[in-house]
Amino acid sequence: MWVKNLLDVCGKELRRTLSDVGVLVFFIIVPLLYPLLYAYLYSREVVREVPVVVVDECRSATSREFLRKSDATADLKIVSYCSDMEEARNLMHRHKAYGVIHVPAEFERTLSEGRQATINLYCDMSGLLYYKAMLSGCTIVSLDMNRDIQMQRLSGLSDWEKEAMTMPIENEYVTMFNPTNGFQTFLIPAVLILVLQQTLVLGVAMLAGTENERRRSGALVLGQEYGNPIVVLAGKGLAYLLVYGFTATYVLCFVPWLFHMPQLWQLPTLVAFVVPFLLASIFFAICISFFVRDRESCFLLFVFVSVPLIFMSGISWPTSNMPAFWKVFAQLFPSTHGVNGFARINTAGALLQDVRTESITLWIQSGVYFMLSLLIYERLYRSDKMPGAEFILNIRTHVRKNLRVAVRDVEEVRQDLKEKAGKLRNRGKQEPN
Amino acid sequence: MSGTKQGFWSIVRREIVRMQSRPLYGLSMIFAPLFCFVFFTSLMREGLPESLPAGVVDEDNTPVSRSILRNLDSYQQTEIIRQYSSFAEAREAMQKNEIYGFFYIPKGTQEKASSQEQPKISIYTNATYLIPSSLLYRDMKTMATMASAAVGREVLLAKGASMDQAMGFLQPIKMDMRPLGNPWLNYNVYLSNTMLPAVLALMILMVTCFSIHTELKDGTSREWLSMSGDNILKAVSAKLFPQTMVFSLMALIYLVILYGWLSFPHHNGFWPMFAAAELLILASQGFAVFMASAIPSLRWSLSLCTLWGVLSIPISGFSFPVMGMPAPLQALSYMFPLRYYFLIYVDQALNGIPLVYSAWYYVAMMAFIILPLVDISLLRKAAHEYTYLP
Numbered sequence: 089m090w091v092k093n094l095l096d097v098c099g100k101e102l103r104r105t106l107s108d109v110g111v112l113v114f115f116i117i118v119p120l121l122y123p124l125l126y127a128y129l130y131s132r133e134v135v136r137e138v139p140v141v142v143v144d145e146c147r148s149a150t151s152r153e154f155l156r157k158s159d160a161t162a163d164l165k166i167v168s169y170c171s172d173m174e175e176a177r178n179l180m181h182r183h184k185a186y187g188v189i190h191v192p193a194e195f196e197r198t199l200s201e202g203r204q205a206t207i208n209l210y211c212d213m214s215g216l217l218y219y220k221a222m223l224s225g226c227t228i229v230s231l232d233m234n235r236d237i238q239m240q241r242l243s244g245l246s247d248w249e250k251e252a253m254t255m256p257i258e259n260e261y262v263t264m265f266n267p268t269n270g271f272q273t274f275l276i277p278a279v280l281i282l283v284l285q286q287t288l289v290l291g292v293a294m295l296a297g298t299e300n301e302r303r304r305s306g307a308l309v310l311g312q313e314y315g316n317p318i319v320v321l322a323g324k325g326l327a328y329l330l331v332y333g334f335t336a337t338y339v340l341c342f343v344p345w346l347f348h349m350p351q352l353w354q355l356p357t358l359v360a361f362v363v364p365f366l367l368a369s370i371f372f373a374i375c376i377s378f379f380v381r382d383r384e385s386c387f388l389l390f391v392f393v394s395v396p397l398i399f400m401s402g403i404s405w406p407t408s409n410m411p412a413f414w415k416v417f418a419q420l421f422p423s424t425h426g427v428n429g430f431a432r433i434n435t436a437g438a439l440l441q442d443v444r445t446e447s448i449t450l451w452i453q454s455g456v457y458f459m460l461s462l463l464i465y466e467r468l469y470r471s472d473k474m475p476g477a478e479f480i481l482n483i484r485t486h487v488r489k490n491l492r493v494a495v496r497d498v499e500e501v502r503q504d505l506k507e508k509a510g511k512l513r514n515r516g517k518q519e520p521n
Numbered sequence: 522m523s524g525t526k527q528g529f530w531s532i533v534r535r536e537i538v539r540m541q542s543r544p545l546y547g548l549s550m551i552f553a554p555l556f557c558f559v560f561f562t563s564l565m566r567e568g569l570p571e572s573l574p575a576g577v578v579d580e581d582n583t584p585v586s587r588s589i590l591r592n593l594d595s596y597q598q599t600e601i602i603r604q605y606s607s608f609a610e611a612r613e614a615m616q617k618n619e620i621y622g623f624f625y626i627p628k629g630t631q632e633k634a635s636s637q638e639q640p641k642i643s644i645y646t647n648a649t650y651l652i653p654s655s656l657l658y659r660d661m662k663t664m665a666t667m668a669s670a671a672v673g674r675e676v677l678l679a680k681g682a683s684m685d686q687a688m689g690f691l692q693p694i695k696m697d698m699r700p701l702g703n704p705w706l707n708y709n710v711y712l713s714n715t716m717l718p719a720v721l722a723l724m725i726l727m728v729t730c731f732s733i734h735t736e737l738k739d740g741t742s743r744e745w746l747s748m749s750g751d752n753i754l755k756a757v758s759a760k761l762f763p764q765t766m767v768f769s770l771m772a773l774i775y776l777v778i779l780y781g782w783l784s785f786p787h788h789n790g791f792w793p794m795f796a797a798a799e800l801l802i803l804a805s806q807g808f809a810v811f812m813a814s815a816i817p818s819l820r821w822s823l824s825l826c827t828l829w830g831v832l833s834i835p836i837s838g839f840s841f842p843v844m845g846m847p848a849p850l851q852a853l854s855y856m857f858p859l860r861y862y863f864l865i866y867v868d869q870a871l872n873g874i875p876l877v878y879s880a881w882y883y884v885a886m887m888a889f890i891i892l893p894l895v896d897i898s899l900l901r902k903a904a905h906e907y908t909y910l911p
Contacts, residue, residue, distance in 0.1 A: 207694060209699060215839065241690070258639045259666065271840075
C-alpha cells in the first residue's frame with residue numbers, strides 16, 4: 089500500500105517539477121550551462137607569456153643570455169627593454185607589464201670573481217599567478233645557467249670543486265594528479281559539486297515557495313493533498329533523485345570529459361559516493377526549503393552561500409589551517425564532503441575506502457536531514473500551517489528563556505565565588521596575626 | 522491612488538516601511554554581507570598557511586639517505602608529520618588527504634653517491650589542492666636544495682673555501698624575488714580585498730532587481746509610480762535611495778575591517794577605495810535597474826542579475842588573471858562593475874600609484890550608473906500594464 093502511495097507522491101512531484109519552468113531552470117538549464125561556462129573560463133589552465141620588462145644595467149654577454157632564455161620560457165615574455173627603473177615602473181603602472189627583471193651593473197664582475205651574483209625580480213602582486221610564472225620561469229633559467237657556469241669552471245679546475253660537483257643531491261618535482269598545476273583541474277571539480285547542491289536547494293526552495301504562495305491564497309489545503317509524512321518525504325526525495333541521476337551524470341562525467349580534464353574515477357566508487365551526496369543534498373534542501381515564503385526569495389537567501397561554501401570545502405584555503413569554528417561549521421553542508429570526496433575520486437583516483445570518512449558523513453547527513461525534515465513536516469501536516477515566522481518566534485522565545493536562565497545561573501555562580509573569595513581574604517588577613 | 526502622498530521623500534518613507542515588513546531584506550542586505558565579511562577575514566587570518574602536513578619516504582634506508590633526511594630541516598610552512606615505508610603508502614595518504622606532499626628517496630641512492638653519480642630526491646605534491654601544493658613545492662624545493670648545498674658546502678668549506686666562494690660556486694646566479702605591495706604573499710590580502718565587495722555587489726544586484734519587480738508582482742507598481750507623479754526616474758531613485766544608504770553602511774564596515782582593523786595595504790589612503798566602493802554600489806544598482814527594465818519578468822531578470830553577480834567573481838580576474846582567459850570572456854569582462862573595482866584596488870590600494878592611472882576605471886563605473894537611461898521607459902510601461910505570471 090505505502091509503496092503505491094510513495095510512487096504516487098513521486099509521480100506527482102515529478103509532474104510538478106517538470107511543469108514549472110522556474111524549477112526546470114535550476115534543475116536542468118543551470119547545471120547544463122553553468123559548468124560549461126566555468127570550465128571554459130579556466131580552460132587554459134595556467135597563464136603563459138606574462139609580459140615583463142627588463143632593466144639591464146650590466147649589458148654583458150651573460151646578462152643577455154639570461155634574458156634571452158627567460159624570454160624563451162613559456163612563463164614569461166619580455167615586452168620592452170627600459171633604460172632605467174623609472175621607465176619600467178611607468179610601464180607597470182599602465183599595466184603593460186606585470187614584472188621587472190633587473191640585472192645590476194656589477195652582475196658580470198661579481199660572477200667572474202667567483203662570488204654569488206644576484207638578479208632582482210620585481211613582481212606585481214595583483215595576481216599570485218604572475219608571481220608564480222615569474223618565479224618558475226626565472227628559476228628554470230638560473231638553474232640551467234648555473235650548471236653551465238659550473239661546467240666551465242670545472243674545465244679549469246681544482247680538485248675540490250670537482251669533488252663538490254659530484255656530491256650535491258639533485259632533486260626533481262612531480263605534481264601529482266594535476267600535471268600542469270592548472271586552475272581548471274583544481275577548481276572545476278569543486279564547482280561541479282557545488283552546482284549540484286545549490287541548484288537542488290534553489291529548485292526545491294522555489295517549489296516550496298510556490299506551494300506556500302498557493303496556500304496563502306487558499307488554493308492549496310495541505311491535509312487533503314498529502315498522506316503519511318514519511319511517505320511524502322521519501323516520495324519527493326525519490327523524484328528529485330531521479331532527476332538528479334541524469335543531471336549528476338552530465339555534470340560530473342560529461343563536463344570533465346568535454347574539457348579533457350583528468351578523470352581517474354572507477355564507476356562503483358563514483359556511484360557509491362555520489363548517491364549519498366545527492367541524498368544528503370536533497371534532504372538538506374527540503375529541510376531549509378520550509379523557511380522560504382515565496383518563489384523568488386530563494387535567490388536572495390541561498391545564492392550567496394555558494395561563495396563561502398566553496399571555501400569551506402578546503403579546496404582552496406587548506407582545511408588544516410582553518411580556524412576550528414569554521415571547520416566544525418563546514419561539517420553541516422553536504423558540499424564540504426562532496427567536494428573533498430569527488431575531487432579526490434575524480435582527480436586523484438581515490439577509491440571508496442580512501443574517502444570513507446566523507447561518504448560515512450554524507451550518509452549520516454542524509455539521515456539527520458531526513459529526520460529533521462520529518463520533524464518540521466510533522467508539525468506542518470498536523471497544523472496545516474507553515475512553521476515560518478511562528479516557528480522562528482518559538483525558537484526565539486525558547487532561546488531567550490534559556491539565556492535568561494543561563495544569565496541568572498552565571499550571576500549566582502559569580503556571587504558564590506565572590507563570597508568564597510571574601511572568606512579567603514578574611515582568613516588571609518587573620519592568619520598573620 | 523487617491524490619498525497617497527506624492528514626492529521623493531514619501532516614496533523613501535514607503536520603501537523603508539516595505540523593507541522593514543519582510544525579514545528577507547534584513548537577511549540579504551545586512552546579515553549576508555556581514556556573514557561573508559567575518560567569514561573570509563577570519564578564515565584566512567593566518568595570511569599564509571603554516572605547517573602544512575607533508576611526509577617522507579626513504580626506500581633506500583642507508584647512512585646516505587638518512588643523512589639527507591636529517592638535513593631536511595623543517596620550514597615554517599611545511600611540517601613533516603610522518604615517514605612512510607613505501608611510495609604506495611605515501612600516495613594513499615595523499616589520496617586520503619592526510620598529507621599534501623612528500624619527499625621520495627629511491628632505492629640505490631647510496632650506491633649512486635659512492636659511484637660518483639648524482640643521487641636524486643623526488644618531490645611529490647598533490648596539485649588537486651593547488652594552494653597548499655604550490656606552497657609546499659616552494660618550501661620542499663628549498664629544503665632539498667639546502668640539504669644538497671649543506672653537503673656540498675661542508676666539502677668546500679673543509680677544503681678551505683670561504684663561505685662566499687662556496688656559495689658562488691654552488692649557486693653562481695641567485696634570484697632575489699621582490700613581490701610589490703604584498704611582500705608577505707598574504708592570501709587574506711589577495712582574496713578578501715575582492716571577495717568582500719564581490720559578495721556585496723552580488724547582493725545589491727539581486728536585492729535591487731527583486732525589490733523593483735515585487736512591485737509589479739504584488740500589483741503595487743501603479744501606486745508607486747503615481748507617487749512620483751508618473752516620473753519613473755524619480756520613482757526608481759527614491760525607491761533605491763534607502764537601499765543605497767544601507768549598502769553604503771555595509772561598504773563602510775568592510776573598508777574599516779580591511780584597511781582599519783586588519784591594516785591591509787592602502788597606499789593612497791582611505792578615500793580612493795571609499796569612492797570605488799560607493800561607485801560599485803551605484804554601478805551595481807544601475808546595472809540591476811537596466812536588467813529589470815529590459816526583462817519584464819521577475820524570475821528571468823533576477824536570474825540574469827544573479828548570474829552576473831556570481832560570474833563577476835571569477836571574471837574580475839583576481840584569482841585567475843583575465844589575460845589567461847579565452848578572448849570572448851576577456852571582452853566580456855568589461856561588462857562587470859566588479860572588474861573595474863578590482864583594477865582600482867590594484868592601482869590605488871595595493872600599488873599606490875597616482876590616481877590619474879585609474880581615472881578611466883572610475884569613469885567606466887559611472888557609465889554603469891547612467892546605463893538604465895537606455896531602457897527605463899520600458900519599466901514605466903511595465904509598471905502600468907504588467908501582470909505577474911509565475
